Amino acid sequence: MKNFIAMTMMVFCLTACTTAPENPLVKEVTGGKVQGMPSENPNVVVFKGIPYAAPPVGELRWKAPQPVIAWDTVLIADHFGPISFQPPHVAGPDSAVINNYGDVDYVKEFFSEGDPEMSEDCLYLNIWKPADAKKGDKLPVALWIHGGAFIAGYGYEKEFDGDAYAKRGVILVTINYRLGAFGFLAHPELSAENPDHISGNYGMLDQIKALDWTRDNIANFGGDPDNITVFGQSAGAMSVRNLLCSPLTKGKIAKAIIQSGGAISPDGNDGMGAASLSDYEQLGKTLMGDLSLDEMRRMNYQQLQEVISRFATAHNMPFLMLQPNVDGKVLVGGLAACIEKDFVPHIPIMMGCTLDDMMFTRMGKPYAYLASRLAEKGKAPYVYEFRRRLPGNGSGAFHSSELWYVFNTVKRCWRPLGEADEKLSERMVDYWTNFMKAGNPNGSGLPEWRACTNGLADVMAFDIEK
Numbered sequence: 001m002k003n004f005i006a007m008t009m010m011v012f013c014l015t016a017c018t019t020a021p022e023n024p025l026v027k028e029v030t031g032g033k034v035q036g037m038p039s040e041n042p043n044v045v046v047f048k049g050i051p052y053a054a055p056p057v058g059e060l061r062w063k064a065p066q067p068v069i070a071w072d073t074v075l076i077a078d079h080f081g082p083i084s085f086q087p088p089h090v091a092g093p094d095s096a097v098i099n100n101y102g103d104v105d106y107v108k109e110f111f112s113e114g115d116p117e118m119s120e121d122c123l124y125l126n127i128w129k130p131a132d133a134k135k136g137d138k139l140p141v142a143l144w145i146h147g148g149a150f151i152a153g154y155g156y157e158k159e160f161d162g163d164a165y166a167k168r169g170v171i172l173v174t175i176n177y178r179l180g181a182f183g184f185l186a187h188p189e190l191s192a193e194n195p196d197h198i199s200g201n202y203g204m205l206d207q208i209k210a211l212d213w214t215r216d217n218i219a220n221f222g223g224d225p226d227n228i229t230v231f232g233q234s235a236g237a238m239s240v241r242n243l244l245c246s247p248l249t250k251g252k253i254a255k256a257i258i259q260s261g262g263a264i265s266p267d268g269n270d271g272m273g274a275a276s277l278s279d280y281e282q283l284g285k286t287l288m289g290d291l292s293l294d295e296m297r298r299m300n301y302q303q304l305q306e307v308i309s310r311f312a313t314a315h316n317m318p319f320l321m322l323q324p325n326v327d328g329k330v331l332v333g334g335l336a337a338c339i340e341k342d343f344v345p346h347i348p349i350m351m352g353c354t355l356d357d358m359m360f361t362r363m364g365k366p367y368a369y370l371a372s373r374l375a376e377k378g379k380a381p382y383v384y385e386f387r388r389r390l391p392g393n394g395s396g397a398f399h400s401s402e403l404w405y406v407f408n409t410v411k412r413c414w415r416p417l418g419e420a421d422e423k424l425s426e427r428m429v430d431y432w433t434n435f436m437k438a439g440n441p442n443g444s445g446l447p448e449w450r451a452c453t454n455g456l457a458d459v460m461a462f463d464i465e466k
Contacts, residue, residue: 039163039166049079102358104401128171137223141172141223165433175207177207183322211249240257241335256348257435258351260361348381363456390415431446
């Protein structure tokens with residue numbers, strides 16, 4: 001009898017253990033398990049600070065991102081990870097002078113709360129998903145790449161948020177990647193130690209690693225790895241352009257959105273964002289002088305920054321913007337050149353700028369050129385211009401001002417924005433998420449947005465209803 005009772009209890013325990021409900025907040029990812037937490041919206045779960053690669057420190061500085069280091073216990077993903085080293089955002093009354101539309105104090109605008117922890121160990125990403133999303137749902141996925149001239153920014157600035165996306169059935173992923181000298185320094189010695197004899201595109205390789213991580217893991221969060229939209233603004237938009245021109249992303253990107261990052265000259269030639277490897281190797285050699293590679297790897301951020309600052313000062317530059325280079329392996333050319341060669345994938349593309357954007361990104365011949373060339377290749381893009389001149393100090397519709405609206409975070413902005421701004425934001429997020437779902441921004445209750453086949457006549461203008 002005792003043996004029978006004992007056997008019965010054992011069967012009961014085994015049954016209970018095997019049928020216990022799985023914790024919906026815990027997901028299996030490359031490296032181990034992570035546990036998310038409810039967002040401000042109880043119908044959304046957010047996972048913060050998931051490592052997508054090994055820390056690029058020590059001997060891994062200036063190398064391609066390596067596989068993530070596994071962990072044994074459940075990683076509680078309740079706080080964001082460190083950001084890449086970058087110049088501090090120092091607030092002050094005179095940090096920027098507003099004389100004309102387009103002038104802006106970015107510290108006051110986006111970084112007034114100070115900077116998070118900075119570290120070379122910065123390769124982390126964040127995920128917002130519907131709380132009830134589960135494996136097999138195949139929800140569309142949006143991968144956001146932040147801007148900041150490739151020297152600043154991070155994936156969880158206060159103007160970014162994923163609640164509005166998850167609310168509409170889109171999973172949002174935001175990432176950090178290496179910036180400045182850590183992300184984009186090329187040098188003859190670095191190229192010599194590389195099997196492909198290239199250097200400098202480490203930040204871009206981080207972005208590709210994050211894209212691969214997303215493809216490998218997002219199904220466990222309810223996402224579709226074959227429906228990933230890559231989008232970004234400013235340097236993030238330039239990054240999207242470059243990802244479309246990389247052999248390493250072929251077949252991995254379903255859609256793309258390029259925001260405030262045209263950087264194409266009126267004649268259609270590539271502007272910023274496509275330097276040559278040889279030029280960047282020479283620049284790196286000039287910057288580092290006679291330092292050996294071992295000595296360079298022992299330098300801390302402050303020492304590297306001093307070297308770069310001296311160079312910028314000597315050449316009368318406000319700052320030195322290191323960026324991706326055309327190395328033939330990671331990046332084969334600029335967007336305009338790759339369109340001409342039919343290298344850019346035939347996927348839905350959206351692109352646009354703000355009314356008072358930086359001169360080289362404003363609407364005009366560059367966008368008309370890109371739209372017409374893409375249309376000739378059979379994939380006319382959707383083009384927009386953000387025309388809402390934000391109240392508060394005369395900055396107008398400045399570069400990247402649409403971010404408050406694209407992420408539905410206008411209530412976090414210090415400016416006197418109102419109900420009309422909320423409505424504009426809701427409309428823009430509807431367009432963006434519709435595009436991410438089906439490659440077409442149009443949907444029920446929205447004004448028609450035509451693909452750009454008739455030049456600038458087909459541009460969608462975004463402004464408040466007055």
